[in-house]
Amino acid sequence: MTGWTQKHLLGIEPLSVEEITLILDTAVQMREIMERPIKKVPTLRGRTVVNLFMEASTRTRASFEMAERILSADSLSIQAAGSSVSKGESLLDTVKNLEAMTPDVIVVRHSSAGAANFLARCSNSRIVNAGDGAHEHPTQALLDAFTLRQSKGRIAGLKIAIVGDVLHSRVARSNIHLLTKMGADVTLCAPPTLLPQEFSSLATLSWRIDEAIEGADVVMMLRLQQERMTSAFISTMREYHAQYGLTLARLKRAKSDVVVLHPGPMNRGVEIASEVADSKASLILDQVTNGVAVRMAVLYLLLGGGRE
């Protein structure tokens, strides 16, 4: 691998194993900066990053902002609420206007699948996809992979159960691509209404959580995305928890050194029991810390090769 050549980061699906590995290796060095007494390097001085968040986000936006600051980039964040989007401006017009202020990178979160790809096609900026509808959320999958490498030392050969609302989850989609590319053995588990068949060539599909987590090295829980549910996918929250919630009793079926991931925000008592979220097996807060390092790596790599 000689270096990074992509202009954008739109998803995991188009990336090679070498490119994923380069991001993860770079993130290891970025993680070290976060341990220093002065958590700042001058690398992106004079570069401008716009964080355009057209959909609610706390963790991802804060994480990108933190990454930009540690690398000394100038950044500004725009949210749908309170922006001219709420006055009826189209996404393309918003971006064209932002571009007129010559940012180097636009980080975009949008509720429509394909929004990041659309902007990459019709704007001149480098685009980082921070989540587009139910399509992809590449930096989340990268930080999950980083966290697994940190805790297990590898991804290849790991038995990984991804449990929950797979249908609506961009996190699941990006992770399925990343983890299978890197050689993990992935099982997807959800109620039949939330488990699309399109992944059957990449992963094992299961409707039973006990079966899915049997002997697993890793259990990745997904948030039940009630805001995206337009019809009756599940009967009740209580029923969902009884059938698919991760409890300590269920976790005993996995390997004794199992680790649990969740992209947040958690619905405690729905997809995950509090006692699991707060247990030693939980890496949920490590994921948050590592997210900053992974986003630093992405920004560093994308902004290579001089100004255009």
Add this chain to the structure above:
Amino acid sequence: MKAAASRHAKASRETRVLDGRSLGAAIASMAKAIKADQKEAASISIVGIQSRGVPLAARLAIALGSSTGKKVDVGSLDITLYRDDLSTVGTRPVLKSTNIPFSIDGRTVILVDDVLFTGRTIRAALDELVDFGRPSRIALAVLIDRGHRELPIQADYVGKAVRTHRGDMVDVRLVEIDGKDEVVLVKR
């Protein structure tokens, strides 16, 4: 920054500047000079600049440790994120590890690199090092000083000074990375 090692040196003239034995002697004499300047070896720490400054720092630490009987802290520094030419280089350089697992506050830090040329690497290293703390003194040890400075930076300890033309290459090879110890001057 530092000139990339020339791998297409077939058509150019190579002269060996140091062989394995003289390279070892150069490190030993640098260690001796460092020890003479520093009464209390306990407060010395050594930081090598990636890549070839790192094994050189480890060797200096061993030489200092064996003469003082005290263990010397050794760290590594990757200066890539502090380079002044990052916006002009092609693709992003692959980062190597920075690891300074000790406090440098109030201590003497010996910064170690293989070749001192323009001084820009050292400028970056100084900027990075002071983000880790406030040493009482930072000194610079280099195996080869080849001249042609672009910044007001000089070494405190030099293994060997070599007269070069600006376009020449100085290729430092170390057992730990290259399988053998030698320094070669490639005239172009």
